Amino acid sequence: MSWIFQGNPNRFDIDDYLSRYSQLIYWRTNRYVNDILVGDPVFIWRAGNEAGAVAVGHVVEKPAPAHTVKHPQALGDDLWVANEASSSEFKTGIQLSEILLSADDGMVTRGTAKDDSVLAASTIMKVPNGTVFRLSGGELAALVRLWRAPVAAAQTAGTTEGQRQLRAHYTRERSSRLRRDKLSVFRQEHGSLYCEICGFSASAHHPEPFTERAYEVHHKSPLSAAAAPVRTTLHDLAVLCANCHRAIHASSHVTENYEELAKLYASRR
Ligand SMILES: [Zn+2]
Ligand SMILES: [Zn+2]
Structure with missing residues (x-):
């Protein structure tokens, strides 16, 4: 049935x-x-x-x-x-x-x-x-x-596991409540919003109310199909500018890309 x-x-x-x-x-x-x-x-x-x-x-x-x-x-x-x-x-x-x-x-x-x-x-x-x-x-x-x-x-080819996982990733990142909660907690903790990778601060460039829209919320946990249910929490999320978010999603090695780009920016500070 x-x-x-x-x-x-x-x-x-x-x-x-x-x-x-x-x-x-x-x-x-x-x-x-x-x-x-x-x-x-x-x-x-x-x-x-x-x-x-x-x-x-x-x-x-x-x-x-x-x-x-x-x-x-x-x-x-x-x-x-x-x-x-x-x-x-x-x-x-x-x-x-x-x-x-x-x-x-x-x-x-x-x-x-x-x-x-x-x-x-x-x-x-x-x-x-x-x-x-x-x-x-x-x-x-x-x-x-x-x-x-x-x-x-x-699509010419069928869905690969990578594509399926990427869609799951974006689904989680699109949860409007998670995004709202993450941005508000981040602002409370750090005083303002900025990209956790490159440090970009939209308030220096964009007037309100566009500031917040310059940020995307990225899901850091690896996209594996764990057997037990895993709840997405605010700690699993990073606040990123749209440029960095796009850059780390440019290939399927998202976790590695994230670490590499973060390290490059950290070494320049
Ligand atoms: Zn950035
Ligand atoms: Zn992402």
Whole structure:
């Protein structure tokens, strides 16, 4: 059996959750608790204004009360907008293989699904509320086919592991809450914003309110698929100017590039 788990961004910050826990997530499961099995394919569907399938994976822990899950640190209880988390509700553990938060990345938008003859008739299109839906074989096949379809068509070769990891990297860096929190903590600690590699200070060049936009937040941890869920924290992030960020992403050896460029600048100070 395969499944769609739906979430409403007005009640739970889905993008931030998927950005912070890009490997293992838990989803509230209010029905089918005896039908959902380890290994079942899963799509995560974001409701709201930018509705559509935004992540794909498979079940690794069958539905169980929240207080019994294997990795409680990955529950993301703090991301509920309303205080809704309860330790007795059932949660399904899902290992994610890919997250695509925008149409540009290749998520399956509600509009795309509506144009598909099979998906147009599916429950997810007709029932705006509800958390878990069963996917028929035809619906699963349609979602798999449409997933990354525009992006895949533009690529001659298939996705390499490097490309997949790079997308995961940018997904995490795009979490607006992480960025906001990082910049604000950095400013508190250092008095102002500057690039951690080259020392560039935008306030010397750009007037407000453009100063902050000159900075990007870079994820320093290696992009490996660890078995246990790893939460992205503010310590994993570096504040960089757009030039340095681009330079260290110029090749796939991002960690080495970061260290080399930082060392070069440090030796010039
Ligand atoms: Zn810089
Ligand atoms: Zn980066």
